[in-house]
Amino acid sequence: MTSSRSRGHDYAAREVIVSTSHLDLVVQMLHALGAPPVREPERAAALGLARVTLADLRRGLGSILGGTPALPIEQGRATALATEDARRLLVEVGPGLSDLDLLLHFVRRWFAEAYGGWTPMLGKNRYLVGIGAPDDRGDPFGAVAGPGRTARRGGPPATRVLGGPGATGEVWEVANTLADLADSGVAVLNFALGCLTRDGQPPLALARAIDLVTPAVVVLAAAGDHGAAPDPGVRQAPVWPAALPGVVAVGAHTADGTPAPSTPALPWVDLTAATVLGTAAATAHVTDVVTRDGVAAREAVQDLLDLKPGDECCGVRRFFLAS
Numbered sequence: 001m002t003s004s005r006s007r008g009h010d011y012a013a014r015e016v017i018v019s020t021s022h023l024d025l026v027v028q029m030l031h032a033l034g035a036p037p038v039r040e041p042e043r044a045a046a047l048g049l050a051r052v053t054l055a056d057l058r059r060g061l062g063s064i065l066g067g068t069p070a071l072p073i074e075q076g077r078a079t080a081l082a083t084e085d086a087r088r089l090l091v092e093v094g095p096g097l098s099d100l101d102l103l104l105h106f107v108r109r110w111f112a113e114a115y116g117g118w119t120p121m122l123g124k125n126r127y128l129v130g131i132g133a134p135d136d137r138g139d140p141f142g143a144v145a146g147p148g149r150t151a152r153r154g155g156p157p158a159t160r161v162l163g164g165p166g167a168t169g170e171v172w173e174v175a176n177t178l179a180d181l182a183d184s185g186v187a188v189l190n191f192a193l194g195c196l197t198r199d200g201q202p203p204l205a206l207a208r209a210i211d212l213v214t215p216a217v218v219v220l221a222a223a224g225d226h227g228a229a230p231d232p233g234v235r236q237a238p239v240w241p242a243a244l245p246g247v248v249a250v251g252a253h254t255a256d257g258t259p260a261p262s263t264p265a266l267p268w269v270d271l272t273a274a275t276v277l278g279t280a281a282a283t284a285h286v287t288d289v290v291t292r293d294g295v296a297a298r299e300a301v302q303d304l305l306d307l308k309p310g311d312e313c314c315g316v317r318r319f320f321l322a323s
Helices: 020-033 057-066 075-093 099-114 171-181 204-213 279-290 297-305
Strands: 011-019 042-044 049-053 122-130 168-170 188-191 218-222 247-253 271-274 316-318
Touching: 011 020, 011 099, 011 171, 011 204, 020 049, 020 099, 042 171, 049 204, 057 099, 099 122, 122 171, 122 204, 168 171, 171 204, 188 279, 218 279, 218 297, 247 279, 271 279, 279 297, 279 316, 297 316
Parallel strands: 188 218, 218 247, 247 271
Antiparallel strands: 011 049, 011 122, 042 049, 122 168, 271 316
């Protein structure tokens, strides 16, 4: 997956996703730091998470660097921690470090200091971007409602589109859409959105949603087209949600069966399909294979995952790293 978003612009700049069980503590801390929520947090009961929209981050950072008596640790210690951390972070990460990065770091650091190493579960509301072209016909991705019936725009059954050329979506919105699919009767989800993260960790809301939906829904996700990126850090980066447990990550292979150069050579990739259009088109092909009439989708996917090295079924191969 490639993205034109520059550092600091791949997430909502003033939003934080927080576990609802930790929400009161986090909001209390944000008030103390001078960066309170501007409205009541939006809760997603199925995910056990809340979206918090923050006020002036600059003011909050100013109070951090000046020390804040209202924090649950001694003021002098708070000031020392902030000054030390700010200097180290700016040296390690450079000027691309955003206000939200700094604020979240300080919040986690102070919770760890005040509660014996414990930190709340919180993260950014990242953006997901469409991966490549959706399929050979140019159709957008959607859900699959039962064996053999692929839901596409303009055809029954109606569904939310979760990808397509140039598509973007906030993780929070996409995660809530996924939660709605958990008990909808949908059999397969073809996921053509993804994101990379600087720390290599999955977005909190997306991981929660995948955990919720995968017991009932087969999730096929494009593995991304960054396997030939010039930056080795990008080449080795996981794409979310494709790299999450429970998701079947799909890459592409060439006509001779070898993995396409653009497909990441990483252990979380599960399957490949023959296409020159990238991993999104490959995922569309695998979706067609596993939703043919008369075969349960989960059984069909397992048959593909059970393929031996070099074996191929319906244009699909099991992905294996070269030894």
